[in-house]
Amino acid sequence: MSLIIDNKRNGEDSPNGTHKNQSPDLKSLIYYHRAYRKISNPGRYILLKSLILIAPFLVAILLIYPELTFIMNKFARYTLISSFSSDSIEILNKPYMLRNIYILDSPTKYPSPLFTYIIFLLSLPGIVLIRKIKIVKPIALWIAFLSFINLLSSIFFILAPALFPYNAEEFSDLYIKTQINIWLFIPVIMGIALLPLPSGHLPKFLVISATILYSVIFGIVRYGVFLYIIAKFSLLFMPILFFSFGPLMDFFYIVSGYSLYVSILSKKAGRDLKAWNWLY
């Protein structure tokens, strides 16, 4: 069944683009309606193909993750060394998954009682008064969420500063492990999301590569910034860094890369008759 009336295929186009014996306002081509159009079924081995797409990335990451964590720590050390003595910054290693990973032991700054009270007081309006300010609601909620985490953190440091369970080394350990898992997760989630799209393996491979590359650079820079903040400003900000600017932010660029690629494919498919099938 086809709803396409393609006069060009009949080879009877007149010089002005209209069909012979046809009024000029008649459409020469009727595209499939969006309600039931679909793309061609890529065949039986779609899952196998997707595995072939994902596997090289997983293998590569598993082979080089210790080296990547070393680069991360070198960068973080470089960031910190301008403000702190090099003796206080040490790159350590410990086993994780198949091989050893590198983590950083660096200084941290415990918040003074005055600083903690100031953060506590500043967090309250972020939660209570944000409703009164004319600001887009999701952003207001985001600010309220950030303020809430800071409030919790400041309460913790007011009541039991000695019980705060993390130092820089432990935070580094948590961050590095999370980052490795993000790198492993990207090809899986991107591979699944890109799987149905009508394009070859190479472009999909490049999209995943670009996303991982971005993730590596972003992950390294973010790591340095996080460690600098907890060393220079306060340990009190550790929860907000992890919960608000941690893995949630990684999703933002994953989805951005995906959406940009789908948009490009959509533009191509828009007027390409071969891209679409009808019903079956």
Next chain:
Amino acid sequence: MELVVLILKSYLVFVVGVMILYTARHFIFTVNRFMGEQMLYYQDIVDSELPRIAVLIPMHNEELVAKHILDHLISADYPLDKTEIIPINDHSEDRTKEIVDEYAARYKHIKPLHRHSDRRGKPAALNEAMTLTDAEIIVVFDADYLPAKGTLRDIAISFKDPEIGAVMGRVVPENTSKNLLTRVLDLERSGGYQVDQQARYNLKLLPQYGGTVGGFRKKVVLDLGGFDPNMLTEDTELTYKLFVNGWKVVYANRVEAYEESPEDWNVRSRQIRRWARGHTQVMFKFILPVLKSEHLVMKEKIDGLFLLFVYSASPILFLGLCDSLILFFLGEMKILSSLLMFLFVASFNTLGNFAPFFQIGIASFIDGGTYRIRLLPLLIFNFFFNMLYMSMGFFEAIIDLITKRESKWDKTTRFRAKDKKN
């Protein structure tokens, strides 16, 4: 303390498990819609013997949009002798009554119902209006909709199939380019209808009757007790009532009608809060009937349960977020696999926004929305917003269940004519 930590960690694992299941479900839907065999609706059937229909339009203070929908309906191509249009003026305090009466004076087949006593709200209004008509088929539109010329015919034709209890058309926002919110809602609508509803129809699962751009058999609904006036989502209730009693709901992706999306975040927050509350009310009412129904096969029961619990995902995530904050301050995050943490966060973006990003991306691809696909990352803005208001609606429904209190209908504010005035 160890037990508390164990419970908290177990809950986080539970959250991740739930999200993985929902993600898998939506992935199946996406692949099915994009490359599977599509089930065509009945719109190509031509029959001169069309059923008598009554078009019910519940209206509460709809002076900004009432005229538009009536203009569209009077130009419909459905036989006039088989059409009754019943605008239900439900306790309006604005000019709705005058507008409706003006049209009734001009068109014989417009027969308004003015409600000033009894309970206000869509379910009660529909119940009353159904008793006033002898039509076999009831078609329902919310007042902000703009049905096309052939919409009534397309909806009514499906009832030639004796198994069909209700039909649902596709909702398309008309004010997409208004602001960021309307653009994001357009993406969500696309994912929900183009992929979700059509895939459920393809896979013979449970497409949902959505309470507008749709219709149902009057006798069947009356025999099943009509609408429960205490339900805030009478459409979901009807969907389940029909399915557990052996009737089918069909989805008509080709039957598109334009709606006005909320242009204001406050309006949107009230809307999704009401949806979550109403949907959860239905969940409590229909878990057991779905499980026990002899008319549903296993895959329909599973899908039915997934659909019933869909608004529970937000409070589950919300509690999961609180859970992970507690674990963080207890120092347990370093022990807990960070993979779980990431899966958990990944889940945020999956169900916090009604549909996973890949489902919305594919829906927009099919729709040909080349440029709007680039707005996908902005769905992150909706994450806390949806999670918070859906959770509030969910907990309100629990209070409804415990206290047996009466639900009050919250009407969605309109914007269309305001803009024209300005």
